[in-house]
Amino acid sequence: MASKRGLLLVIGVAVAIVLASGAPPVQPPRIQADVVVMGFVPCNNGTSMRTGSAPGFAGPRAVVQLQCTDGADLAANATTDGKGRFRMAVNTTVAPSSVASYCDLVVDTPLASCNPALPATGMLQSDLRLLVSMVFFPRGFSYVSAPSTD
Secondary structure, eight states, rough: HHHHHHHHHHHHHHHHHHHHOOOOOOOOOOOEEEEEEEEEOOOOSSSBTTTSSBBBBTTTOOOOEEEOTTTTEEEEEEEETTTTEEEEEEOOOOOOOHHHHEEEEEEOOOOOGTTSSSSSSOOOOOHHHEEEETTTEESBBBEEEEOOOO
Protein backbone atom coordinates (compact mmCIF):
# COMPACT_ATOMS: atom_id res chain seq x y z
CA MET A 1 0.00 0.00 0.00
CA ALA A 2 2.85 2.35 0.86
CA SER A 3 4.47 1.77 -2.54
CA LYS A 4 1.26 2.81 -4.33
CA ARG A 5 1.09 6.02 -2.28
CA GLY A 6 4.75 6.70 -3.00
CA LEU A 7 4.21 6.20 -6.72
CA LEU A 8 1.20 8.50 -6.72
CA LEU A 9 3.21 11.11 -4.82
CA VAL A 10 6.04 10.92 -7.40
CA ILE A 11 3.57 11.23 -10.30
CA GLY A 12 1.84 14.16 -8.61
CA VAL A 13 5.14 15.96 -8.03
CA ALA A 14 6.19 15.37 -11.66
CA VAL A 15 2.89 16.80 -12.96
CA ALA A 16 3.22 19.82 -10.66
CA ILE A 17 6.77 20.50 -11.90
CA VAL A 18 5.69 20.33 -15.54
CA LEU A 19 2.72 22.62 -14.91
CA ALA A 20 4.84 25.10 -12.92
CA SER A 21 7.57 25.21 -15.58
CA GLY A 22 5.31 27.11 -17.97
CA ALA A 23 6.29 24.86 -20.86
CA PRO A 24 3.65 24.84 -23.58
CA PRO A 25 1.68 21.61 -23.83
CA VAL A 26 2.81 19.18 -26.47
CA GLN A 27 0.77 19.67 -29.64
CA PRO A 28 -0.66 16.59 -31.30
CA PRO A 29 0.76 15.84 -34.73
CA ARG A 30 -1.21 17.07 -37.73
CA ILE A 31 -3.55 14.30 -38.76
CA GLN A 32 -2.98 12.85 -42.18
CA ALA A 33 -5.84 11.32 -44.11
CA ASP A 34 -6.25 9.39 -47.30
CA VAL A 35 -7.67 11.18 -50.30
CA VAL A 36 -9.43 8.48 -52.29
CA VAL A 37 -10.02 9.00 -56.00
CA MET A 38 -12.07 6.41 -57.81
CA GLY A 39 -14.06 6.17 -60.99
CA PHE A 40 -14.48 4.80 -64.50
CA VAL A 41 -12.40 5.52 -67.61
CA PRO A 42 -14.38 5.08 -70.83
CA CYS A 43 -12.90 3.85 -74.09
CA ASN A 44 -14.39 6.78 -75.98
CA ASN A 45 -13.39 10.22 -77.22
CA GLY A 46 -16.63 12.04 -76.46
CA THR A 47 -17.02 14.58 -73.70
CA SER A 48 -18.42 14.31 -70.17
CA MET A 49 -18.68 10.55 -70.48
CA ARG A 50 -20.48 8.53 -67.82
CA THR A 51 -20.28 4.91 -66.75
CA GLY A 52 -22.44 2.85 -69.07
CA SER A 53 -22.33 5.33 -71.98
CA ALA A 54 -19.20 3.67 -73.36
CA PRO A 55 -17.22 0.50 -72.70
CA GLY A 56 -14.54 0.76 -70.05
CA PHE A 57 -10.88 1.27 -70.86
CA ALA A 58 -9.96 -2.27 -69.96
CA GLY A 59 -7.54 -3.86 -72.37
CA PRO A 60 -4.81 -2.99 -72.29
CA ARG A 61 -5.36 -1.22 -69.05
CA ALA A 62 -5.01 2.54 -68.82
CA VAL A 63 -2.86 4.46 -66.35
CA VAL A 64 -4.84 7.18 -64.56
CA GLN A 65 -2.71 9.97 -63.10
CA LEU A 66 -3.70 12.43 -60.38
CA GLN A 67 -1.95 15.68 -61.30
CA CYS A 68 -2.12 18.73 -59.05
CA THR A 69 -0.80 22.25 -59.38
CA ASP A 70 -0.51 25.29 -57.12
CA GLY A 71 -2.09 24.62 -53.72
CA ALA A 72 -2.15 20.82 -53.69
CA ASP A 73 1.17 19.02 -53.62
CA LEU A 74 -0.17 15.59 -54.56
CA ALA A 75 0.66 13.06 -57.24
CA ALA A 76 -0.53 9.49 -57.64
CA ASN A 77 -1.57 6.98 -60.26
CA ALA A 78 -3.66 3.87 -60.65
CA THR A 79 -4.35 1.35 -63.39
CA THR A 80 -7.83 0.51 -64.63
CA ASP A 81 -9.21 -2.95 -63.97
CA GLY A 82 -10.83 -5.28 -66.50
CA LYS A 83 -13.95 -3.06 -66.62
CA GLY A 84 -12.28 0.34 -66.82
CA ARG A 85 -12.59 1.18 -63.10
CA PHE A 86 -9.78 2.56 -60.97
CA ARG A 87 -9.09 3.50 -57.35
CA MET A 88 -6.17 5.33 -55.77
CA ALA A 89 -5.48 6.53 -52.24
CA VAL A 90 -3.00 9.24 -51.31
CA ASN A 91 -2.01 10.08 -47.75
CA THR A 92 -2.05 13.86 -47.37
CA THR A 93 -2.75 16.86 -45.15
CA VAL A 94 -4.20 18.87 -48.06
CA ALA A 95 -7.74 20.17 -47.58
CA PRO A 96 -10.45 18.63 -49.78
CA SER A 97 -11.19 22.04 -51.32
CA SER A 98 -7.57 22.25 -52.55
CA VAL A 99 -7.79 18.81 -54.13
CA ALA A 100 -11.02 19.75 -55.93
CA SER A 101 -9.60 23.11 -57.06
CA TYR A 102 -6.08 22.16 -58.10
CA CYS A 103 -6.15 18.51 -59.19
CA ASP A 104 -7.17 16.74 -62.39
CA LEU A 105 -7.16 13.19 -63.65
CA VAL A 106 -5.21 12.49 -66.82
CA VAL A 107 -5.07 9.34 -68.94
CA ASP A 108 -2.17 9.44 -71.42
CA THR A 109 -2.66 5.85 -72.59
CA PRO A 110 -3.67 6.17 -76.29
CA LEU A 111 -7.35 5.56 -76.95
CA ALA A 112 -6.39 3.48 -80.00
CA SER A 113 -5.05 0.85 -77.60
CA CYS A 114 -8.58 0.08 -76.38
CA ASN A 115 -10.30 0.67 -79.74
CA PRO A 116 -8.27 0.91 -83.00
CA ALA A 117 -10.95 3.21 -84.51
CA LEU A 118 -10.12 5.92 -81.92
CA PRO A 119 -7.22 8.42 -82.09
CA ALA A 120 -3.68 7.19 -81.46
CA THR A 121 -2.69 10.54 -79.90
CA GLY A 122 -4.24 12.84 -77.33
CA MET A 123 -5.46 12.09 -73.84
CA LEU A 124 -8.47 11.97 -71.58
CA GLN A 125 -8.77 14.56 -68.81
CA SER A 126 -11.26 15.18 -66.00
CA ASP A 127 -11.78 17.62 -63.16
CA LEU A 128 -12.60 16.17 -59.75
CA ARG A 129 -15.70 16.46 -57.65
CA LEU A 130 -15.90 15.71 -53.95
CA LEU A 131 -18.49 13.07 -53.22
CA VAL A 132 -18.16 12.50 -49.47
CA SER A 133 -15.48 13.39 -46.93
CA MET A 134 -12.20 12.76 -48.77
CA VAL A 135 -13.62 10.67 -51.67
CA PHE A 136 -13.38 12.17 -55.14
CA PHE A 137 -14.82 11.12 -58.50
CA PRO A 138 -14.09 12.36 -62.02
CA ARG A 139 -16.59 14.95 -63.29
CA GLY A 140 -16.44 13.29 -66.69
CA PHE A 141 -13.49 12.52 -68.93
CA SER A 142 -13.09 14.62 -72.06
CA TYR A 143 -10.80 13.94 -74.98
CA VAL A 144 -7.98 16.47 -75.39
CA SER A 145 -6.24 16.23 -78.76
CA ALA A 146 -2.47 16.20 -78.99
CA PRO A 147 -0.90 19.55 -79.87
CA SER A 148 -0.09 20.01 -83.51
CA THR A 149 3.58 19.72 -84.48
CA ASP A 150 3.21 21.95 -87.57
